[in-house]
Amino acid sequence: MSQPSPEVHERDRGMDAHNAVMRDIRAERDETYDAHEPTRVWLDEDNTPDGVKTSLTIILNTGGCRWARAGGCTMCGYVAESVEGGSVSHEALMDQIDVCLEHEAENIGASETPREDGDAVDAAERADLIKIYTSGSFLDEREVPAESRRAIAETFADRERMVVESLPDFVSAEKLSEFTGHGLETDVAVGLETATDRVRHDCVNKYFAFSDFEDACAEAADAGAGVKAYLLMKPPFLAESEALDDMISSVERCAAVDNCHTVSMNPCNVQRYTMVDELHFRGGYRPPWLWSVAAVLERTADADAIVVSDPVGAGSDRGPHNCGECDDRVQTAIKDFDLRQDPSVFEQVSCECERTWELVLEEETGFNQPLAR
Numbered sequence: 001m002s003q004p005s006p007e008v009h010e011r012d013r014g015m016d017a018h019n020a021v022m023r024d025i026r027a028e029r030d031e032t033y034d035a036h037e038p039t040r041v042w043l044d045e046d047n048t049p050d051g052v053k054t055s056l057t058i059i060l061n062t063g064g065c066r067w068a069r070a071g072g073c074t075m076c077g078y079v080a081e082s083v084e085g086g087s088v089s090h091e092a093l094m095d096q097i098d099v100c101l102e103h104e105a106e107n108i109g110a111s112e113t114p115r116e117d118g119d120a121v122d123a124a125e126r127a128d129l130i131k132i133y134t135s136g137s138f139l140d141e142r143e144v145p146a147e148s149r150r151a152i153a154e155t156f157a158d159r160e161r162m163v164v165e166s167l168p169d170f171v172s173a174e175k176l177s178e179f180t181g182h183g184l185e186t187d188v189a190v191g192l193e194t195a196t197d198r199v200r201h202d203c204v205n206k207y208f209a210f211s212d213f214e215d216a217c218a219e220a221a222d223a224g225a226g227v228k229a230y231l232l233m234k235p236p237f238l239a240e241s242e243a244l245d246d247m248i249s250s251v252e253r254c255a256a257v258d259n260c261h262t263v264s265m266n267p268c269n270v271q272r273y274t275m276v277d278e279l280h281f282r283g284g285y286r287p288p289w290l291w292s293v294a295a296v297l298e299r300t301a302d303a304d305a306i307v308v309s310d311p312v313g314a315g316s317d318r319g320p321h322n323c324g325e326c327d328d329r330v331q332t333a334i335k336d337f338d339l340r341q342d343p344s345v346f347e348q349v350s351c352e353c354e355r356t357w358e359l360v361l362e363e364e365t366g367f368n369q370p371l372a373r
């Protein structure tokens with residue numbers, strides 16, 4: 001893969017040390033990827049402001065996030081999935097979209113899953129909701145040229161909703177109008193991670209401020225688009241209780257921003273070639289408890305936004321987990337909450353390990369200074 005290099009973003013932000021470490025870690029990876037294949041594509045269903053929809057999620061393989069090339073976020077292994085040379089042509093990006101459309105056509109029936117009321121989700125010919133992630137920013141023209149962005153908007157013009165991922169810097173009403181102009185309900189997914197600037201800066205090593213997120217929400221509103229905030233539960237260097245408090249206040253602050261209608265809280269998982277991985281390997285990091293995820297959802301259930309969580313790797317040592325006995329049940333309750341937004345789902349799950357979790361909340365600190373000489 002191409003050599004990561006410092007970017008203008010990192011200068012004068014006091015982030016050089018984290019970035020230097022992250023560059024070294026990422027440089028250990030040397031696999032390369034085909035620019036004509038998407039990184040991943042799958043069918044699922046999602047809770048949207050218009051109800052539960054069949055969704056096609058696409059992870060486009062682009063040149064990778066420019067912040068990741070500078071070093072980047074402490075938990076993010078995404079750049080490692082980008083391509084040799086650092087940029088992808090319009091033709092290659094459109095080939096990736098074709099592969100995704102073929103995947104949809106071949107698998108749409110398989111997305112049928114039984115609902116609570118016993119009915120099945122309609123096996124539509126195509127997904128109503130298209131979500132595009134790029135391991136970076138879809139709206140960054142160094143990753144996705146304007147020509148490709150417009151062609152992709154046209155390709156999906158007959159769907160109902162689109163979600164595109166972007167860092168706040170690249171969000172503009174003009175770019176989003178290319179989607180809303182086709183009558184698409186459009187959302188920008190912003191990896192805010194936390195509403196607390198200090199945690200975003202020092203624990204996640206992400207460079208922007210909460211005020212930039214608020215500005216992006218206003219830009220999106222100008223184009224008639226909405227915003228979906230992605231939060232990261234328990235970045236490194238926070239104790240379990242600090243992570244829990246940080247998420248509760250972050251969900252509340254995001255929900256209070258005009259035009260931010262959905263908050264997706266992702267519990268941190270241990271990805272390879274990241275600082276989190278190095279810490280985890282040395283016993284310095286544990287992903288959050290699923291009880292903490294449930295607690296945030298329960299305590300923010302009255303926030304003025306849809307709040308969801310999709311714990312990746314739940315139940316494994318490298319993902320959010322409890323004791324091993326109750327993980328599946330708690331994860332099922334979380335999925336149930338995602339679709340119904342009813343906090344009573346958590347009353348139906350319990351386990352002895354809740355007592356351990358409570359003790360951890362009381363006693364764990366980010367760094368146990370000498371308590372006494």
Ligand code: SF4
Nearest residue numbers: 065068072073076135
């Ligand atoms: S989390 Fe997002 S901004 Fe951070 S390095 Fe990964 S892709 Fe880039």
Ligand SMILES: [Zn+2]
Nearest residue numbers: 323326351353
């Ligand atoms: Zn348990």
